[in-house]
Amino acid sequence: MVATIQPVAPADVALSVRDLTVNLPKGMERTYAVENISFDLKRGQILCVIGESGSGKSVTANAIMGLLPKVIRVSSGAIHLDGMNIVGMPQDKLRSLRGRVVSMIFQDPLSALNPLMTVGAQIDEVMTAHRVGTSKSRRGRAVGLLTEVGLPDPELMYHQYPFRLSGGQRQRVMIAMALALEPTILIADEPTTALDVTTQAQILELIRDIQRRKGMSVMFITHDFGVVAEIADSVVVMEKGHIVEQGSAQQVLKSPGHPYTRRLIAAVPHLTGEDRVPLETADKAPILKVEGLMKTYRSGSSLFSAQRVVPAVNEVSFDLAPGRTLGVVGESGSGKSSLGRLLIKLLDSDGGGILFEGRDIAKLSEAEFRPLRPRVQMIFQDPFASLNPRSTIGHILTVGPVAHGTPYARAREEAKALLAHVGLDAGAFDRFPHEFSGGQRQRIGIARALMFKPKLLIADEAVSALDVSIQAQILQLLDQIQRETGVSMIFITHDLRVASQICDEIAVMQKGRIVERGPPSQIFLDPQSAYTRELVAAIPGEQPGSTRPVAANG
Amino acid sequence: MRGFLLNRLSQSLILLLIVSVIGFLVLNLLPGGPLAQFGLDPSMTQDDLERLKEQLGLNRPLLIQYFDWAWRLLQGDWGHSFRDGAPVLAVIGRHVPATLLLMGTSTAIAIAIGTWIGIRGATHRYSLFDYMATVGAMVALSIPTFWFGLVGIYIFSLQLGWLPAGNMYTIGDGSVLNYLHHLIMPSIVLSLVHVAIWSRYMRSATLDAIGQDFVKTARAKGLSERRVIMKHVVGNALLPMITLAGVQLPSILTGALVTETVFTWPGMGRLFLDSLGYSDYPVVMGLLMFSAILVILGNLIADIAVAIVDPRIRLG
Numbered sequence: 001m002v003a004t005i006q007p008v009a010p011a012d013v014a015l016s017v018r019d020l021t022v023n024l025p026k027g028m029e030r031t032y033a034v035e036n037i038s039f040d041l042k043r044g045q046i047l048c049v050i051g052e053s054g055s056g057k058s059v060t061a062n063a064i065m066g067l068l069p070k071v072i073r074v075s076s077g078a079i080h081l082d083g084m085n086i087v088g089m090p091q092d093k094l095r096s097l098r099g100r101v102v103s104m105i106f107q108d109p110l111s112a113l114n115p116l117m118t119v120g121a122q123i124d125e126v127m128t129a130h131r132v133g134t135s136k137s138r139r140g141r142a143v144g145l146l147t148e149v150g151l152p153d154p155e156l157m158y159h160q161y162p163f164r165l166s167g168g169q170r171q172r173v174m175i176a177m178a179l180a181l182e183p184t185i186l187i188a189d190e191p192t193t194a195l196d197v198t199t200q201a202q203i204l205e206l207i208r209d210i211q212r213r214k215g216m217s218v219m220f221i222t223h224d225f226g227v228v229a230e231i232a233d234s235v236v237v238m239e240k241g242h243i244v245e246q247g248s249a250q251q252v253l254k255s256p257g258h259p260y261t262r263r264l265i266a267a268v269p270h271l272t273g274e275d276r277v278p279l280e281t282a283d284k285a286p287i288l289k290v291e292g293l294m295k296t297y298r299s300g301s302s303l304f305s306a307q308r309v310v311p312a313v314n315e316v317s318f319d320l321a322p323g324r325t326l327g328v329v330g331e332s333g334s335g336k337s338s339l340g341r342l343l344i345k346l347l348d349s350d351g352g353g354i355l356f357e358g359r360d361i362a363k364l365s366e367a368e369f370r371p372l373r374p375r376v377q378m379i380f381q382d383p384f385a386s387l388n389p390r391s392t393i394g395h396i397l398t399v400g401p402v403a404h405g406t407p408y409a410r411a412r413e414e415a416k417a418l419l420a421h422v423g424l425d426a427g428a429f430d431r432f433p434h435e436f437s438g439g440q441r442q443r444i445g446i447a448r449a450l451m452f453k454p455k456l457l458i459a460d461e462a463v464s465a466l467d468v469s470i471q472a473q474i475l476q477l478l479d480q481i482q483r484e485t486g487v488s489m490i491f492i493t494h495d496l497r498v499a500s501q502i503c504d505e506i507a508v509m510q511k512g513r514i515v516e517r518g519p520p521s522q523i524f525l526d527p528q529s530a531y532t533r534e535l536v537a538a539i540p541g542e543q544p545g546s547t548r549p550v551a552a553n554g
Numbered sequence: 555m556r557g558f559l560l561n562r563l564s565q566s567l568i569l570l571l572i573v574s575v576i577g578f579l580v581l582n583l584l585p586g587g588p589l590a591q592f593g594l595d596p597s598m599t600q601d602d603l604e605r606l607k608e609q610l611g612l613n614r615p616l617l618i619q620y621f622d623w624a625w626r627l628l629q630g631d632w633g634h635s636f637r638d639g640a641p642v643l644a645v646i647g648r649h650v651p652a653t654l655l656l657m658g659t660s661t662a663i664a665i666a667i668g669t670w671i672g673i674r675g676a677t678h679r680y681s682l683f684d685y686m687a688t689v690g691a692m693v694a695l696s697i698p699t700f701w702f703g704l705v706g707i708y709i710f711s712l713q714l715g716w717l718p719a720g721n722m723y724t725i726g727d728g729s730v731l732n733y734l735h736h737l738i739m740p741s742i743v744l745s746l747v748h749v750a751i752w753s754r755y756m757r758s759a760t761l762d763a764i765g766q767d768f769v770k771t772a773r774a775k776g777l778s779e780r781r782v783i784m785k786h787v788v789g790n791a792l793l794p795m796i797t798l799a800g801v802q803l804p805s806i807l808t809g810a811l812v813t814e815t816v817f818t819w820p821g822m823g824r825l826f827l828d829s830l831g832y833s834d835y836p837v838v839m840g841l842l843m844f845s846a847i848l849v850i851l852g853n854l855i856a857d858i859a860v861a862i863v864d865p866r867i868r869l870g
């Protein structure tokens with residue numbers, strides 16, 4: 001189960017975890033969050049801990065920080081931080097280590113900073129908590145740190161509140177905070193997962209750069225093998241609370257030993273750069289033709305203060321043939337989700353036309369559009385939030401068609417058939433959403449959309465919330481459904497790799513405009529616009545031009 | 555910020571206009587009318603009543619009466635009491651300090667104790683304290699204020715004789731201590747229900763804040779638990795409470811009305827009930843407008859306070 005661990009001289013090891021078992025409270029799906037795990041983080045190295053949700057990687061990190069919730073207990077094993085065993089250490093001693101010997105940065109920089117305190121005060125606080133320096137020296141140090149993490153105008157930044165900063169900038173502030181007392185170990189819990197791909201590349205670069213400069217030891221938790229390929233010296237692979245494989249990055253990536261690792265690596269979406277074999281359809285006339293579509297957001301009150309005007313969708317035009325998939329790719333704020341909502345008329349457009357089967361739906365009123373609604377369906381991002389927890393799956397599936405006049409008995413038969421079709425048991429019909437996993441819920445979401453036999457499916461980040469192995473299955477399901485039903489799809493995503501898997505054509509959006517549109521081969525191998533080139537270059541673990549950079553033999 | 559203020563102010567004015575129209579209409583459409591009181595006097599003839607109507611301008615169309623009243627109101631002339639002919643503003647002015655004293659004290663008690671109970675309940679969730687606080691809040695919320703008042707008078711005034719049963723001060727003794735002695739029971743009785751409300755909201759706001767990522771960040775920095783709670787959790791939890799304080803103001807005002815009656819407290823609440831009894835419409839309308847202004851002002855202050863405390867609104 002556990003790969004053999006090479007004995008290392010203790011002086012070489014910054015963090016050593018031995019036979020660690022962490023109990024979960026009773027009534028959870030398993031007894032242990034992690035069981036008998038052992039690994040070492042050598043000084044001056046980056047160790048990546050990789051696993052899917054529920055693998056126990058975050059619990060391990062929190063155990064090392066001494067930040068486990070009260071109901072979750074370390075039941076056996078040892079954690080040596082810089083030679084000290086912290087398991088069973090009294091709270092106040094643990095506290096004096098946090099922030100000083102071991103620091104942590106988190107996944108979501110938007111919520112990890114206190115909105116009511118300035119950036120400077122939050123960095124200062126780390127030093128105050130450990131009684132380091134005078135208020136003047138702390139201030140100087142804080143400004144120095146802000147400079148070090150590459151923030152513009154550090155003096156001004158010191159007095160800034162977090163809401164003024166972008167996600168990437170906030171993650172830099174988090175890093176500055178974590179570095180304030182020059183800790184031996186930095187734990188980074190999915191620090192780039194919530195960031196755009198170009199920002200992610202910058203933050204990875206920064207972490208690696210600082211780690212090298214300071215000779216720090218970094219434990220980097222991620223679910224993305226692309227990120228592992230970018231920065232890891234060594235890798236620990238976790239599955240359901242166990243370490244299934246560990247070794248050097250080279251070794252794990254190039255010749256993974258455990259089947260789970262191989263499966264994980266194989267499931268990572270890669271830039272294919274190969275065009276999809278298009279589906280042959282009888283009707284070639286475009287099902288959707290969008291011309292000069294506009295949407296402008298206005299915020300700030302109208303009467304007395306100046307309005308803020310944000311063009312979310314700006315002169316967007318494209319067409320979509322039956323049975324084809326158009327990928328809409330862009331970073332946060334590019335307008336891709338607004339575009340999706342405009343197309344399904346959850347949002348009213350300010351100008352331009354949306355010709356659906358030759359009819360301009362942009363100008364239709366809600367009542368006029370309603371008969372058309374079944375033909376355009378949406379699959380949502382968050383499979384946990386998009387299903388009503390108080391409705392049975394059967395109700396979720398049938399309520400729409402019944403409202404549009406289908407007799408209940410027929411709707412029920414169709415729903416059961418569809419559930420089987422998307423890979424679920426027909427018994428799912430009478431169950432509730434909480435009884436299903438994320439991937440299963442997304443299947444339910446897809447079945448719900450298909451109940452209407454739509455002509456056009458809009459999938460807004462439909463696989464972004466899912467683990468990679470589940471992601472691959474859902475993409476396959478969508479592909480299969482398209483081949484069977486000939487439905488057209490608009491696939492909105494921030495992940496170029498995912499888009500390259502499923503799309504016939506990709507439109508790259510930036511600041512509300514489509515900056516480039518073409519087949520995957522063009523977008524990834526021969527991008528025409530500078531922005532697309534930048535996006536493609538920023539994808540972790542991919543070298544431009546090669547098709548399968550990590551794990552050649554999967 | 556200036557735009558925000560002007561916006562809120564203009565909204566408030568529109569709100570006041572609506573309140574005044576509705577209040578005026580309801581009062582004048584009620585059966586009886588302002589002269590019912592005079593009609594009870596056997597020495598008044600029908601002619602006398604007609605003459606009075608003419609004098610007071612009550613024979614004009616309702617719309618004209620409203621505009622006349624509103625126009626005078628804007629100029630500071632709130633009319634005269636039917637009862638003793640004293641200017642309405644002066645009558646209200648005599649009763650306002652007592653009500654403000656009672657409301658202020660009980661609000662302060664409610665906020666202080668409610669906040670403390672809420673934070674402690676959230677940080678010691680499902681503890682004995684938390685259960686007791688939950689049960690206590692349910693009891694305080696489900697029993698009417700006047701009952702607490704009567705029980706309080708029975709126990710502390712009649713049985714134990716510790717506290718006075720009513721009034722604001724003993725005639726002939728105007729000392730601060732005497733005022734405080736009289737203030738204790740009414741302010742605590744009035745605050746009970748608000749302690750309950752406030753502590754429940756504070757508990758859930760604190761729990762929300764504790765679950766936030768930045769609290770984990772604060773712990774990861776090595777801050778003491780006390781500082782994590784006081785600085786990071788409470789600061790953020792209090793933010794929605796400021797708005798709540800503004801929203802709760804009308805309910806405190808209503809509560810004051812009941813409490814003042816129970817404790818014969820010489821405030822606006824007593825004045826309102828008395829004036830209604832006498833069909834003293836100018837005073838009733840005046841009180842209505844005055845409390846509307848008070849409530850709107852309270853909410854305005856709460857909005858401004860939130861804007862000042864929250865940098866996202868102040869600078870955003």
